[in-house]
Amino acid sequence: MSARHGRTGRPPQTEARRTEIRREIARAAVDLFVTRGVARTTGEQIGEAVGLSARTVWRYFPSxxxxxxxxxxxxxxxVTAFLREWPPGEPLERAAARWLAAAPAVAGGPDRATVGALVRLTRTEPALRAVWLQTYDEAEPAFARALAERAGLPPDDLRVTIRAAMFNAALRAAVEHHAWHDEPSAAGAGLEATLSRALAVAAEGVE
Structure with missing residues (x-):
């Protein structure tokens, strides 16, 4: 009988490493989608860009x-973190301006112009738009929990549910409006101004 015990082969990946691999794949995918188009991009090309096989890419993502x-x-x-940290009694416009000014770009991530180009693709690529809308659908409960904590209310309170839905819709509308209407050169300050206006409208009446 073998005296060896435990697992053999490559050690299991840490969650941090799995998260980083997902980010690497995402960065490669968005660059390829923007430069080549979604239809002309394959899983093999995405994997090749980060030194992975297509089979490995499909282990992380279904499409x-x-x-x-x-x-x-x-x-x-x-955004969820911002809503959780937004001090009660502070006007949202002021809090949002401070947050947007301090929010750094994700290290190693694509620049805002590239992300804006990706959002523009969601207008003409149904499968990509489905991913975009699914993200916001999953965001709404997170927004509700953050707003509930801030207000000292249960997360299923109707007021919290409605406010979370308002913030969610305002954010998506603002990002899409900026991506579809503003010049790419305005990707920084223009997006911040659009988000600030949208959040201020959604927060009317919220203390």
Whole structure:
């Protein structure tokens, strides 16, 4: 009988490493989608860009379009953190301005112009738009929990549910409006101004 015990082969990946691999795949996918188009991009090309096989890419994502999910999700996570930290009694416009001024770009991630180009693709690529909308659908409960904590209300309170839906719709509308109407050269300050206006409208009446 063999005296060896335990697992053999490569050691299991840490969650941090899995997250980083997902980000690497996402960055490669968005660059390829923007430069080549979604239809002309393959799983093999995405994998090759990060030194992985297509088979490995499919272990992390069910489709090539879903490869961009981490980029969308990171933005949602940032907004959720902001809502949780928004001090009661502070006007949202002031809090949002401070948050937007301090929010750095994700290290190693695509620049805002590239993300804007990706969002523009969601207008003409149904599978990519489905991923985009799914991200916001999953974001709404997170927004509700953050707003509930801030207000000292249960997360299923109707007021919290409605406010979370308002913030969610305002954010998506603002990002899409900026991507579809503003010049790419305005990707920085223009997006911040659009988000600030959208959040201020959604927060009317919220203390």
């Amino acid at each position: 090539k379009e879903s490869c961009v999910t981490p980029l969308f999700s990171e933005g949602i996570d940032t």
